[in-house]
Amino acid sequence: xxxxxxxxxxxxxxxxxxxxxxxxxxxxxxxxxxxxxxxxxxxxxxxxxxxxxxxxxxxxxxxxxxxxxxxxxxxxxxxxxxxxxxxxxxxxxxxxxxxxxxxxxxxxxxxxxxxxxxxxxxxxxxxxxxxxxxxxxxxxxxxxxxxxxxxxxxxxxxxxxxxxxxxxxxxxxxxxxxxxxxxxxxxxxxxxxxxxxxxxxxxxxxxxxxxxxxxxxxxxxxxxxxxxxxxxxxxxxxxxxxxxxxxxxxxxxxxxxxxxxxxxxxxxxxxxxxxxxxxxxxxxxxxxxxxxxxxxxxxxxxxxxxxxxxxx
Amino acid sequence: xxxxxxxxxxxxxxxxxxxxxxxxxxxxxxxxxxxxxxxxxxxxxxxxxxxxxxxxxxxxxxxxxxxxxxxxxxxxxxxxxxxxxxxxxxxxxxxxxxxxxxxxxxxxxxxxxxxxxxxxxxxxxxxxxxxxxxxxxxxxxxxxxxxxxxxxxxxxxxxxxxxxxxxxxxxxxxxxxxxxxxxxxxxxxxxxxxxxxxxxxxxxxxxxxxxxxxxxxxxxxxxxxxxxxxxxxxxxxxxxxxxxxxxxxxxxxxxxxxxxxxxxxxxxxxxxxxxxxxxxxxxxxxxxxxxxxxxxxxxxxxxxx
Numbered sequence: 001x002x003x004x005x006x007x008x009x010x011x012x013x014x015x016x017x018x019x020x021x022x023x024x025x026x027x028x029x030x031x032x033x034x035x036x037x038x039x040x041x042x043x044x045x046x047x048x049x050x051x052x053x054x055x056x057x058x059x060x061x062x063x064x065x066x067x068x069x070x071x072x073x074x075x076x077x078x079x080x081x082x083x084x085x086x087x088x089x090x091x092x093x094x095x096x097x098x099x100x101x102x103x104x105x106x107x108x109x110x111x112x113x114x115x116x117x118x119x120x121x122x123x124x125x126x127x128x129x130x131x132x133x134x135x136x137x138x139x140x141x142x143x144x145x146x147x148x149x150x151x152x153x154x155x156x157x158x159x160x161x162x163x164x165x166x167x168x169x170x171x172x173x174x175x176x177x178x179x180x181x182x183x184x185x186x187x188x189x190x191x192x193x194x195x196x197x198x199x200x201x202x203x204x205x206x207x208x209x210x211x212x213x214x215x216x217x218x219x220x221x222x223x224x225x226x227x228x229x230x231x232x233x234x235x236x237x238x239x240x241x242x243x244x245x246x247x248x249x250x251x252x253x254x255x256x257x258x259x260x261x262x263x264x265x266x267x268x269x270x271x272x273x274x275x276x277x278x279x280x281x282x283x284x285x286x287x288x289x290x291x292x293x294x295x296x297x298x299x300x301x302x303x304x305x306x307x308x309x310x311x312x
Numbered sequence: 313x314x315x316x317x318x319x320x321x322x323x324x325x326x327x328x329x330x331x332x333x334x335x336x337x338x339x340x341x342x343x344x345x346x347x348x349x350x351x352x353x354x355x356x357x358x359x360x361x362x363x364x365x366x367x368x369x370x371x372x373x374x375x376x377x378x379x380x381x382x383x384x385x386x387x388x389x390x391x392x393x394x395x396x397x398x399x400x401x402x403x404x405x406x407x408x409x410x411x412x413x414x415x416x417x418x419x420x421x422x423x424x425x426x427x428x429x430x431x432x433x434x435x436x437x438x439x440x441x442x443x444x445x446x447x448x449x450x451x452x453x454x455x456x457x458x459x460x461x462x463x464x465x466x467x468x469x470x471x472x473x474x475x476x477x478x479x480x481x482x483x484x485x486x487x488x489x490x491x492x493x494x495x496x497x498x499x500x501x502x503x504x505x506x507x508x509x510x511x512x513x514x515x516x517x518x519x520x521x522x523x524x525x526x527x528x529x530x531x532x533x534x535x536x537x538x539x540x541x542x543x544x545x546x547x548x549x550x551x552x553x554x555x556x557x558x559x560x561x562x563x564x565x566x567x568x569x570x571x572x573x574x575x576x577x578x579x580x581x582x583x584x585x586x587x588x589x590x591x592x593x594x595x596x597x598x599x600x601x602x603x604x605x606x607x608x609x610x611x612x613x614x615x616x617x
Binding site: 149275 | 326327328330331334335338339341342343448449451452453454456457460461463464468550551554555558559562563573574577578585588589592593595596597600
């Protein structure tokens, strides 16, 4: 971390003797919580690799369709079913559509749906969980019982029913995924709030006359930010998989639009003769999911080093 | 303990009723009635059909009626295959799904548990790294990719196994592996994490400090305590199994619950969809109940919560 960070601190004073400083007199440097997090994260090779892959994925999905001279729905049967070559870097599908462009467009849809659904889930989860945890008592009981009941409804069957109700397309897909996924984050946030509520500084803030809203906003939520960020990085890949599953079953994004799941479905239908068509979207889904996992794990370890499994 | 079990069982009854209620209301929210077809039906006939199926009554009466019949084992009649009741379909599909699920589960335990245990005990060695690699890949590559790849190589190219259906042992192999791999990855991950956590407990240090042989420490102190979280995670795991088996059944054309469910959704056979959704929910509720009771049995602290 840079020197510029060192002056805006108060929360923690850390004594850091970096390995590279060995031999130099021990320096005392102030660091912020987030400065520490960034420093630990950057040191984690798997996490940094994951992050670079994610940046590449986002870049590819954004500009991919523009750097090749093909439209994502341009059909040309004379060039159908090509393997990767100089003209078509990822080959072509059964209609002769360029797969480099189509996979990038699929990435846009898949990533967009996953990010948007995660955002919805986190907002709902944080609101629900923090209200339940903070208010406590009967309200908490009722709210958690409700979550318990919804836990009795299995994920996929209900996502399918919701899609039938909402119709197909990007927004219905996003809503369906969000509606079946907000339970776990809200439980997580509630648990964290309950633990934090016991701390003395909350009592102190209350004794000083802080309003409920202020206690929640200034003291409780910032301290749950860590687990929320981690939850986000673990939720996004689950959403990517969820979207892909539903689209693969033919219930999600439909032609000529495509997501990685739709591409996998098209590949599945052509499996007998053209296995490349399912391997390609499979690679993109798997690599992205992996990368998110690495980044999520890296964040968790960086935010709370205690969870990092030390050498035993 | 008995009080704890009774309380849990009593609690799962309202849960089940509410789950059925939510499912019921969701099904009502699907645009178009069950008799909506391309050609419109005369209003009188429609009214008669609604009356026959009790659809002219207010929703809460329909719900009460549905629950009453459901508890007597009557989930209605399929709307596209008039001769079959929903119970008939469940009767033929449930054993198939169960068979696939149990086989995949056994395979997953056989691979995942040892992999997780070894990875945890031999933390930060090559064995650990291999296990992590396996479980991460197994989790990241979804069933609908592994399935087709297995079909391509082992059914289409090598012709060792059939590509689809569920008619004998040679048909069982690929679907079981497809579902089993993804489950075993989950198990390995869970077990490893749990072992690592237990390793840091004070009682493990105490056991080692008093000079117990490593073998005993592992067996009595580490393994026993590590397996509790693995058992309690079986609830979410079931959701995972359902999703996985839906896909596996779809890919391999296995006549189980998942395939019927997907087919009924596309045929708009809503009585079957509703029946299967209720059944799956009931399975989840019962599984959560069993897990809770097991948890209370394994970890007495839970009972007094």
